[in-house]
Amino acid sequence: MGSYVPNTQEERQAMLEAAGYASMDDLFRDIPEEVKLKGGLNIPEGLSELEVKRKMQSIAAKNKVFPTIFRGAGAYRHYIPAVVGSVTSKENLQTAYTPYQAEISQGILQSIFEYQTMICDLTGMDVSNASVYDGAEAAAEGVAMCRERKRGRACISAAVLPCILETVKTYCFGNGMELEVIPEKDGVTDVEWLKAHLDKETACVLIQHPNYYGNLEPAKEIGEAVHQAGAKFIMSVNPISLGILKTPAEYGADVAVGEGQPLGLPLAFGGPYLGFMAATRAMMRKLPGRIVGQTKDRNGKTGYVLTLQAREQHIRREKASSNICSNQALCALAVGVYLTAMGNEGLERAASSCLSKAHYFAKRLGEAGFELENRGGFFHEFVTVSEKESGRALQALEEHGILGGLPLDDHRILWCCTEMNTKEEMDEAVRILKEV
Numbered sequence: 001m002g003s004y005v006p007n008t009q010e011e012r013q014a015m016l017e018a019a020g021y022a023s024m025d026d027l028f029r030d031i032p033e034e035v036k037l038k039g040g041l042n043i044p045e046g047l048s049e050l051e052v053k054r055k056m057q058s059i060a061a062k063n064k065v066f067p068t069i070f071r072g073a074g075a076y077r078h079y080i081p082a083v084v085g086s087v088t089s090k091e092n093l094q095t096a097y098t099p100y101q102a103e104i105s106q107g108i109l110q111s112i113f114e115y116q117t118m119i120c121d122l123t124g125m126d127v128s129n130a131s132v133y134d135g136a137e138a139a140a141e142g143v144a145m146c147r148e149r150k151r152g153r154a155c156i157s158a159a160v161l162p163c164i165l166e167t168v169k170t171y172c173f174g175n176g177m178e179l180e181v182i183p184e185k186d187g188v189t190d191v192e193w194l195k196a197h198l199d200k201e202t203a204c205v206l207i208q209h210p211n212y213y214g215n216l217e218p219a220k221e222i223g224e225a226v227h228q229a230g231a232k233f234i235m236s237v238n239p240i241s242l243g244i245l246k247t248p249a250e251y252g253a254d255v256a257v258g259e260g261q262p263l264g265l266p267l268a269f270g271g272p273y274l275g276f277m278a279a280t281r282a283m284m285r286k287l288p289g290r291i292v293g294q295t296k297d298r299n300g301k302t303g304y305v306l307t308l309q310a311r312e313q314h315i316r317r318e319k320a321s322s323n324i325c326s327n328q329a330l331c332a333l334a335v336g337v338y339l340t341a342m343g344n345e346g347l348e349r350a351a352s353s354c355l356s357k358a359h360y361f362a363k364r365l366g367e368a369g370f371e372l373e374n375r376g377g378f379f380h381e382f383v384t385v386s387e388k389e390s391g392r393a394l395q396a397l398e399e400h401g402i403l404g405g406l407p408l409d410d411h412r413i414l415w416c417c418t419e420m421n422t423k424e425e426m427d428e429a430v431r432i433l434k435e436v
Contacts, residue, residue: 066403068425070361072381072416073212073406074135074161075273076262078240078350079419081341084264088334099329102305109304112329113292115336122242122339123256124249125278130290130327131335135259136167138275139206139236141322142255143168144175145279145286146204146232153178153201157189159211164236168206177203187215187374187383191222198229204254206234210241213414214358214381215374223252232283239263239276240418241379243344243351248278255279264338265331274328274335284308288322353419354380361417361426368433373412381416383408393436402429 007015021027028036047055069077088094092107099105099112112130119128132138143154156168158181165181172179180197182205183190189207198205205226209217219235226233232254240262248256261273279287285308293307342350358380362372370384370393386393390407397404402425405415417426 066398066401068402068421068429070397070405070415070417070421070429071403072418073414074163074259075267076240076416076418077267077420078262080264080266080338083341084334084337087337088330093333094330099306102303106304108329109292109306111333111336112290112327113294113304115332116292118336118339119276119278122239122247123237123276123278124247125253125256126281127284127287127291128276128278129287130292130329131260131332132275132277132289132324133328134271134273135236135257135261135275136161136163138257138259138277139164139234140167140171141275141288141324142234142236142257142277143177143204143206144171145283145288145321146234146255147175147177148203151201151203151231152176153180153199154203155180155182155194155197155205157182157205157207157211157217158184159187159189159213159215159217160206160208160236161212164208187211187213187376188217189222191218191225194222195225198225198231200230202226202229202231204232204234206236208236209245209251210238210379210381213374213383214378214416216245216377216379219246219251227252238379240347240351240354243347243349244355245351245379249280254283260331260335263335265334272328272331274331276335286321289324290327350419351379354417357419357421357423357426358382358415358417360423361415361421361429364426364430365415365433368430368436370413370433380418381414383412383414385412387411388433388436393433396432396436397429400428400432402432404429 016023016027099108102109116128116130120126132141139160143156146154154168154172154177156165156179158165169179171177182194188211194205205222207217207219207222209219211217223233233252234255234257235248235251235253237248237256237258239258239260256278258276259273260276265273277287287308289309290306291308292304295303295305297303339347358378362382362384365384366372369388370386373383373385388411390410390413393413394404394407405413407413
């Protein structure tokens with residue numbers, strides 16, 4: 001087996017001698033003998049490249065890749081133009097780290113700046129940061145940035161993704177914010193309950209639109225009530241839906257957050273994804289993480305720099321608004337390339353296709369005994385209820401190479417459609433479910 005260390009034995013010996021050591025043992029001679037490991041490590045022997053490849057292939061073969069998917073719940077299968085992979089696979093972009101040194105990082109900085117600009121266009125907000133790790137963290141950071149000296153209570157809808165709720169709970173536990181969960185009623189946020197519980201200590205209200213169940217929230221009414229109470233309004237949004245739905249800015253949101261995975265990132269086992277964050281100009285200095293700004297040098301040439309970094313690596317730790325120490329630059333680049341390739345028209349067509357196919361599928365599922373749980377508006381996800389047992393129905397689909405919706409309980413299923421689903425796939429799924 002070859003060595004994974006790139007230097008030859010002769011080169012290593014030359015480096016040791018240049019540093020004044022005769023051998024590797026001589027290099028570590030100051031370490032007491034009683035703490036040194038005696039003998040080899042209790043791990044298997046190394047494998048050759050061929051053996052490693054075979055082993056990884058055997059492990060990967062255990063994963064079942066479904067040709068047809070009707071499941072979303074926070075991660076979605078969308079068409080990704082070939083140019084996205086072509087650009088992001090370039091070695092000089094894959095290996096780039098945080099661009100602290102602006103003089104040698106103009107390309108990466110510009111790509112991040114363009115990403116921020118596109119997120120602002122998409123959400124209608126004034127300013128965006130350079131992305132955070134995922135949509136759940138973006139939501140939690142959005143809540144944290146709304147805290148004020150006399151307003152330390154946050155309200156979050158029970159109809160958000162479970163991972164968002166849990167992440168916000170964790171953040172609030174750590175920073176001392178009080179968190180109150182707004183009940184869900186008929187598949188959406190209970191607005192009347194919210195209005196009755198808003199007070200002068202409420203810092204912010206977070207809703208998801210479309211929400212976890214795919215339903216469209218009464219966002220305008222909620223936003224008006226929140227602002228009337230003097231609190232901040234946070235919206236977590238599906239970026240693809242913004243191709244046809246109103247932007248968070250049009251609903252009066254102070255902060256817009258979301259999961260950027262639908263914008264050119266493939267499905268994966270939890271990541272890498274990215275969370276996007278955008279805010280009004282009044283909230284700009286509270287945005288966490290990195291923000292890339294555009295400027296001019298002394299010769300009048302356009303340049304890009306990191307700016308407004310309100311986190312612990314750049315300011316006094318006790319005054320930091322966040323502990324984010326990196327950004328998802330490669331994922332953000334993929335989002336930028338995707339949005340550039342799709343354009344306004346492409347994004348609108350993708351969103352319209354998701355909407356129409358989901359409504360067609362929901363209607364057809366009714367023929368198989370899976371009725372819509374709620375009759376309000378929905379985008380590309382929806383919940384059905386049925387007398388048929390969820391597990392049996394989904395198992396029948398799996399036997400035909402179809403990954404069905406997410407079972408919420410024994411008789412409720414959360415379904416999803418995107419532009420990737422064909423009419424033939426939907427009709428076939430309905431045919432199978434009729435026989436369950």
